[in-house]
Amino acid sequence: MTGVIKKIVSDKAFGFIKAEGRDKDLFFHKDKVNGSFEDLREGDTVTFDEDLTGMKGPAAVNVQKAQ
Secondary structure, rough: EEEEEEEEEEEEEEEEEEEEOOOOOOOEHHHHOOOOOOOOOOOOOEEEEEOOOOOOOOOEEEEEEOO
């Protein structure tokens, strides 16, 4: 899937992605980023997989900057 980083909360090591075709933003944690979390910025286009079994609902995993 593809989306755009809507918000990064760097001091808490998580963020939210506005995914194409979804109304609700997807949560992602630093541990689910392929590469460096610190290199991600709000507005970056990313690719990811959706994990439907997240503790608080769907979440993004395997997050990485789109090429």
